[in-house]
Amino acid sequence: MTRQEFLLEMDEILGLRAGTLRGDEKLDDLQNWDSTALVGLIVLAENANQTNISPDQVVGCSTVADLLRLANVDPAPARK
């Protein structure tokens, strides 16, 4: 799963318009960031790139970029 695809999936998990997340947001600032979204993200991350992620790893994340790293998705924005 690419960075962009992962962010779009996160948009959906959080009920945000597609393309809202850029990757540098703090998780606590996100609309609809709750425990169910967190669980959804773990499931997403596990499915993405077949990465095994434990819940406590996600709990330790504070930014979207942290999550991208955890899901084995390149956290850096694509170069233009």
Place this chain on the structure above:
Amino acid sequence: MPETTPSSPDLLRELHFPVTPATVLRKRHTLKRELLAQPNLLSRRIAVLGGSTTSELTAMLELFLLFHGIRPTFYESGYNRYAEDVLLDNAALAAFQPDVVFLHTTWRNVSEFPALLEPAADVDRRVRREAARFEALWDKLHDRYGVMVVQNNFDLPPLRPLGNLEAFEPSSRTDFLMRLNADFAAWARRHSWFAINDIHYLCAQIGLGAWHGGTYWYNFHMAVSPTATVALAQNAAALIKSVYGKSRKCLVLDLDNTLWGGVIGDDGVNNLILGADHPVGEAYLDFQRYVKSLRERGILLAVCSKNDPAIAKEGFSHPDSVLRLDDFIAFHANWDAKPLAMRAIAAELNIGLDSLVFVDDNPMERALMREQLPDVATPEVGSDVARYAEILEAEHYFDVHRIVRDDLSRAAFYDENAKRSEQQSTVADYGEFLASLDMTAEIAPFAPVYLERITQLINKTNQFNLTTRRYTSAEVESIAADAACVALYGRLADKFGDNGLVSVIIGRAAGDVLHLDLWLMSCRVLNREMELAMFDALVEQCQARGLRSLLGVYVPSKKNAMVADLYSRLGFLPDHEGAQGATWWRFTLPSAPLVSTRHIRRTASASASESRSSSSVPNSELLATR
């Protein structure tokens, strides 16, 4: 019955068989928006009282209830406070006035399993005692609120300490849980207002590997995995919708390649594929048996087939046909478009289209029915008869919460009254209840062994959290080693078990004032006076350092309203206000120790030898190092 028409059938297919939990979790908000757009939703108040965390469950339950046309409002108990909320007449629950109470407990909520090889008579008494503990809750709920009570039975634990002996050894956990389930079932048979959400079946259906959450329990206290949470919510929602008469009443069946293999008009009755002498014929036979079983429990059967009626009826004279013509209450075999026939069936039976389920092997017919009569449930059964019944069941169309309403027996009445009296006498007031818990707290400076848990708690606690500040593990380590900081953890145990590390305070000394940067507590120990024990310990630490006052700050968030008045309750005085509603509160330290709670006995830290002793850091040193 009002008819509902989903606004976006394609999207809502995600909630039909086969439901993919990851997809439902991902599309939760979009699905909810679509479902809320349905007309004629029935509003109901659902109290979810959990033996584990419940927020993920209620999020899924909301979707599936909306899917069934019920718009829920939820009350959620605190973590593992299902019993207290009931027995202590929680005011918020009373004000909520639930329509349904759902007790979401699992094997983890069994208070005590038998000891290995415990005598059978003792196990018998233990089973009864544990069942009675739940029965007292159900009774109280019914007496207090007169509501429908939905109770999980017990799932199987992930491990079998006794291996295969678990299957028959009376002191094994498996045998114990099976006996409790039997007691729950017996209760359900006797009480019409009580229904079982059968998670014992669900865990087998899903498989224990997928059912149990593993680290989800340790991290979030989710009793089951996300996959299982979706299935559990779907099952419970189906049960609740059945309480409100939203189950379907009539199964309408196509004939050719649905109830038998082949086309009767072309092949003739003698050449139909039906019966145990043919692998596919046996599958049709089993499906007919399943349909027959639905009829036997009161589901109406009808036929909707493009056929000559006389020829179509001949199919039921097949020697292997389990279904007979008189099993069907309506029989529409003709060449009309099937939606027309379906309307005729609904009119004939005087039931709404939303009471009908249509099963047809032909995808074109299914698509036409969905397009023209969306209120008729038309499951995507495919063309493999071996799966028809499974798919019908997975859609929960015909779920009922009971078939027979039994009267209470006189013996049970007296038995229940005795249990009520006993319970009432044991929890006469809240102070007595707290005292009965025999609570002990270990409150001490951060110790290396707990830093991971402390970091985790800091990063996930939202409600009882004065500032909602987050710290990385490195920052927590740094704080633990910083002589200028007063950093305390608190563990709480009671006679029922160890609640673990549940509270954290971080303060930083400046002059003779300790600035409180963080104060949080896990909601699992709310209303146990643990915050008072923490406060007493904090005051003690500050006194030992020669500090004069505490300066606390409350930073409001969307989720921490419950602690808005904590400082005022503890005797702090307003100091000043800041941006975004933040308020500062000052507390002048007394010279003598504080005793804010007498319900919690503080014990020595088990890890004291590893931790920095605050008493060895005099205030003069603090001032020097700041």
